[in-house]
Structures are given as C-alpha cells and as structure tokens.
Amino acid sequence: MNLLPSTLSFSSVRTHLPILAAATDAGTADDALVLAGVLLSLAVIYFTSKLGGEICLRLNLPPVLGELIGGVAIGVSALKLLVFPEGSADAGDSLLMQFLQATSALTPEGSQSVFAVQSEVISLLSELGVVILLFEIGLESDLKELIRVGPQAALVAVVGVVTPFALGTAGLVYLFHVPVIPSVFAGAALTATSIGITAKVLSEIDRLNSTEGQIIIGAAVLDDVLGIIVLAVVASLVKTGEIEISNVIYLIISAGVFLIGAILLGRFLIPFFIRLVDTMKTRGQLLLASLVFAYILSYTAQVIQLEAILGAFAAGLVLAETEKREELAEQIIPVADILVPIFFVCVGAKTDLSVLNPTVPSNREGLILAVFLMVVAIIGKVVTGWSVFGQPGINRLAIGIGMIPRGEVGLVFLGVGSASGALSKPTEAAIIMMVILTTFLAPPLLRIVFGTAETVPTVEEAATEAVEATRKQ
C-alpha cells in the first residue's frame, strides 16, 4: 500500500498516444506499435484463413487444409509476411515488419523489440486458439459414447504408438544404418497424432459424433498423453543414456488421475455451477464462468506437466453433460472463429517447405529417408483401424487415416531431438517432411474415406441440421 505514485503503470496507457510513447519509455518495445503490429498480423491471418478455407471448400477439400496452406503461403516458406523470431529470423526477414516500418515511425532498431513482443503475442493467441478448439471439441463430444468406445480407443492409441515406433526405428537402423539414438527419435516422432487437425476435419464433415469419430478423438487424446510419456523416455535416454522410470510412472499416474479426476470432480461441481450461472444477470455470464472453469483445468494440466489442451478438452466434456450445452456451444462459436484460425495459419507459417526442394543436393538423402518414414507413418497408423474389436461394420480405414496427421505434435519431437544435437541434418529434414506430408495429406484422405467428398455441408446446411438435431432431443 505504500507504493509511490511514480510506480503507477502507464503501459496500457502509452498505447493511446503513439506520438508520445517514446517519451514515456524508450527502453522497451513501443506498445503502440506492438498493438499496430498485432492488429495487422491478425488482419493478415484472418484474410489468409478465409481465402484458403474458401478455395479448399470449392475444391471439395477441408477448409482447415486451406488455412494450413494459406499459412505456408504467407509464412517462412514463401511470402514471409508472417515469420517468427526463432532460428535466425529477425525483424528484417518479416515483410509485415517492413511494412510496419514503412508506414509508421518505427525505427529499424526499435523494430527488433516490437517484432519479438508481437510474435510472442501472436504465438500465445494461437495457443489460446488450440485451447479453445479442444474445449469446443470436448463440448461437442459425447462423454458416454467416449466411455463406451474407451477400450477400443485405448487399443487404437497403443497400436498407433507401438507400430510406427517399432517399424520406424528398426527400419532406420537396419535398412539405412542410421545410428540408434536418431533412429529412436525419428521413431518417436512417428508416434504422434495431431488431435487438432483431425478433430477439426471431423467437425467440418459432421462426423465428430459417429462411432468412428469418437474412437479417433478418444485415441488421439490418449495418444497425446502417450506422446508426452514417449518423449520423456526418449529425452532421458538421450540425456543420461538410461530411462528414468520414476518420471515415466509419474506421468502415467498424473495423466490418469487428472483426466478421471477432472471429469468426476466436474460432474460433482456442475449442479452448483449451473445454479450459480442461473443467478447471474450480467452479460456473458455463462461463457465467462465456463471459461474460468476451462482455464483452471487447462492451467492445472499444464503445470502438472501434461498439456493445457487436455484440461480444456476435459472441461468441454464435463460441460457437455449439462443443460447449458447448446447455449454455450452457440456462444463459443464466434470465440473459436476468431482464435482457432490463428493456430492453423501459424502452424502453416512456421512450416519450412524448403527441405522438400530436390534440386538442393543436401536435401536428397533426407528425401529418401522421408519416403521411408512416410510409408511407415501411414502404414503404422492405418493398421490401428484393424485393432478395433466388437464393432461390426465400422469404417476401419477411416479410423486409421484419422490417426495419420502428426501436425504440431510431431514437430515437438523434432524440436527436442534437434536441440539435443542427436539428429543429423538429413534425418531432421526427413522427419520434417514426414510431418508436413502426413499433416497435409490426412484431411483430404479423411473426407474421401468417410465418403463425404461429394456432400460437403455448407454453413447454412450445418446450422439447419444442428437446429433439427436439437429439436429431436
């Protein structure tokens, strides 16, 4: 209580007067220009996501693929409008920052700090985007159906981790004579499944609540947990040469306790939650109360070394069980609309396609490895469909293909492997190509195997269907 007036903060306040911002704080990034940069980035991201989405829809491809490809087009691989300050990229490499410099009072020196802060903000918004996406997926999922298909989903997840890991590691060691450690890393990268991409496509083609859809979602969620464990094992193997059993056990127990605990606790608390929301009268009461719940679970998952998206998914699942489901699902749509595209466009923008260029001689060894990894990546996941038992008439191919995209999760393995110094350039390039191709191939394949390529519902049709579905209940 004894802070002097001079400690009052003017950071948010400086932004109101660009012209004088420099006078109040010359040392740090100019907040007014950071805001300008963020606004411009968001305008570019939204434009790209809609342009890509609309084009793909007209080509009978999933809109999310258009967002990814749009991201690639404006990202580090092509236009360099949206680049991030990792690796060797700096403000000078970003066309968007150059535009900001050309149109504002920003100096080349100042632009480095504006670039850094703006990139942090956009990255964080994209992470919030995937949190909201998984919350929405949870809200659209059916907990009872998920529990019913639980055993099948668990088997799909385990088969989808063991098969590509074993095939990939053994193949690299015996066929290509790659050393063991990088082979293990490449094998580990093959185990990932990007729940975000598959779930988004399933939602787009209205198959999220099919039995196949729920098995895929359940397996992808478990795969996320398994992926964390595999990565912990591999990383400790690289660092110490042995596996820290205690850490592996900790992760398995905490993941189990968290998911079951969140759902049980949630169900217990939900009646109080609904009663509380019903007594509230200010604007946005249901949405904000639900997000408080979702963010607390996400926070908890994140700090116990799981992932924020697991918490968001659990929160969505719990709230889906309540009478507020429809109202909340409707309110979350615009929120997801403004945040989720940031995630997909950023994933695309951060993807470096230059490793696919066969005219660069140093890429060739990687390309050969990549072909092998691709084959393993597809076979290793497609077989999972045949591990499903007790579901006659199920579309096994669809389940297998739903597990194919590695997306950002595959890149995590690469990131850790790359930082450990264990990977050679060709192996690294091969993993990147495998991640890129599985990510971009799975969405159109998924549509084809679900037989929906010819009958893409438009927004209006989907809305009509949703309303009809509601009435039937």
Added chain:
Amino acid sequence: MNLLPSTLSFSSVRTHLPILAAATDAGTADDALVLAGVLLSLAVIYFTSKLGGEICLRLNLPPVLGELIGGVAIGVSALKLLVFPEGSADAGDSLLMQFLQATSALTPEGSQSVFAVQSEVISLLSELGVVILLFEIGLESDLKELIRVGPQAALVAVVGVVTPFALGTAGLVYLFHVPVIPSVFAGAALTATSIGITAKVLSEIDRLNSTEGQIIIGAAVLDDVLGIIVLAVVASLVKTGEIEISNVIYLIISAGVFLIGAILLGRFLIPFFIRLVDTMKTRGQLLLASLVFAYILSYTAQVIQLEAILGAFAAGLVLAETEKREELAEQIIPVADILVPIFFVCVGAKTDLSVLNPTVPSNREGLILAVFLMVVAIIGKVVTGWSVFGQPGINRLAIGIGMIPRGEVGLVFLGVGSASGALSKPTEAAIIMMVILTTFLAPPLLRIVFGTAETVPTVEEAATEAVEATRKQ
C-alpha cells in the same frame, strides 16, 4: 527458401511439452509457463469481472464499475494478484506469479521473464478489448443520428476541453502558486474523456441510442482527437518551450481526413463487402471479414498517430449501415464478452489507490490540490450540457455527467507529464486522485441522472427488448 531445417520454429511447439521445454531453449521465457500464467490470469480476471459486476448490479450500480473496483481489489493497490512490471514491480510482487512458482517447475530466475511476457500478453489483450468495445459501440451507434447531432457534439467536446483546461490551469497558478508547466499538464489532464467507460454505462442502461447518448458518444470521440492534439501541444511546450504548429496542423488534418475518409470509403466499399461475404461458405465468414476491415482501419489510425480505437469505431459505424448489422452484432457479443472485461479489470488493477491515504503526510498537499481538481473536473464537464443548442427538452445534466470520467485517457497525460519530470509528487498525486474519482463517480451518477437507477434491465430483459426492437423494423 534456403533456410535450413534447423531454423524451423518450435516456439509454439515447445509449449506442448513443459517438461522438456527447458531443453529446447533455456535463454528465453518458457512458453509453456507463459501459457499457464496467461490462462491463470484470464481465469482470475474473468472471475473478478463477474463477481464485481454481479455485486454492483445488485447494488443498482453499473456492472462496469464492479469490474473496475474488482480490478483495484486484485491489483497493485490491494491483493497484488495481478500486477504489471512497470515502475518497481517485479515478479516477486505478483501473487499470481508466486502461485505459478509454487505450483509449477518455474524457478525464481525464470519467473522474471515469464512475468514480463505474460504481462505484455495480458496488456495487449486488454488493448484488443477496448478496440473490440469501440467496434461494438460503433456497430450499435446510428451514423445518421451521429451526423445529425454532430454540431452539438462538436460544441460539447470543445467546451469540455476549453473550460476545464482554462479553469484548472489558472486556478493552480493563481490560487495554489503551482509553476506554469505542471499547471498546464494538470489542466490538460482535465480535458480528457474516457469514451470506453461512458459508452459501456450507456450501453448497460440502454441509452446509447438516445439523443443524449449519441451526443455524448460523438463528443467523446471528438474529445479523443482533441486530447491527442492537446497532449501534442503540451508535450512540445515542455520539451522545446514552444509549440510545434506544423505537428498540431498535421494531427488536426489527419484526424479529420481519417474519420471522414474511413466512413466515405467504407460506404463505397460496403456493397462489394456484403456480396463477398454472401459468397463465402466457411464458418465465421461475416465475423472474420468484418474484423479484417476493423483491424485494418485500427492499424491505419494507430500508425498515423491517432488511436486504434478511432479506427475500430469508424469500422463499426460503417458496418452498422448494412443489412448484416444484426447478425454481426450478435456474433460480436461473445467476442466482446471475453475481451472487454480484460480491459476494465486491468485499468482497475493498474490504479494505485495508496495516494488517497490521508494518514501519509506526503499525501496531504496532493489531497488539497485533488479536491480543487475534482471540483474543476466536474464543473468543467457538467457545463458542456448547457452548450447544446436546438434540442429542447434534452437532459443537459446527463450529457455533462457523461463527459466526466477521465479513465485511462487522463492517465496518459499523467504518464507523459510524469516522464517529462515536470510534475511534483503532490501534483502528480492530485491528478491521479482526480482521474480515479471521476472514473469511479461517473457511472453511478450517469444512472441517476438518466433516471434508470430503479429499472436496471437484466440480461434477459435486454435480450427480449432487442428481439422486439428487431421485429419492429
């Protein structure tokens, strides 16, 4: 195109694996923990905004006042849950960061960078919040009505700048023998009007589209422009001892050209915009296309040294003229619900109430000055109501009171004055108190003078009214 694979970015990607994040990048803030910190901050902010809002609503006070007071309660003045790294505050001063340290693997050293990045992100979200708020206000405003009341609004704005500036500066110099430069700064701080707070209250009591409401909004928008000009004049006076006429002329012309140009250009482009949106079929097409438009205008306003919120307001005004108004207004509600409270809670959290403590002797001189400034602040704005001409039966007191809150705009003046070193501690404290009191006093006063204190519409009533209003059209 020749970036090597090792330059691939893993920043977003690191966040997926908190346990291994440190391995990939030890130098910068741990993104996984930044995400955890942001999620926790947002949960706290939402909880606070709803608790404060609900309590105020039950006391027949405007909910936005509850959000401000809630912000004060969790901010630097009281609980220190949400503090910002300006002045002398660091991660150790933030209870939220201490909680994050206690619950995660965060080290005290790492917490400084996490604190810095997380605070930047929350500050930027709060700025996006006020951009969205002004977009929504623009969307709810009636351009024809605004133009109709334009002359009155302009007069109100000018009177509301000249009167408090003249009274305040002269009073400080002649009655209190304060030197000229700090007196001019204090006078300048008296000219501000916080459009955010007034507009939010008007919207809450459903008076935004009354003649009074539109005069207040028009005057507050113009006051924002005048404020920028006054501040530019005062700052150049302090720096060089003379007024840079060229800069003043530039600001006046650019503001005029921007506002009129944006509206004219917008009207010209709108038919194409609507046709484009109608051909789009992917989710969120109207919302994202509108936000691209709003963000581009905001960006433009920001880089030509006006304010982003002016661009957002102009974009809202233009889109309000279209047939998509209702649909867009409905979709923007959840977006505003999740962003706008961040702004109000942050304004509260950054307000340091310790200067109001009369038991601290050094506060007393400031308190006396503050009483004088408060009187001038209220009189100087209340008189503006009587400058309205040709509107018989108008509620003049309501207009005057609507112009009272200085809010964040008043703090900008303080920030610039403080940085220039021209202000003594008592003068600084007095300005802070004036800003705090006008900001917190205006919302309840506004309700009283509009005679709505007894008939606060609940969310449901407001929604019903809105639906009825739509049907009547």
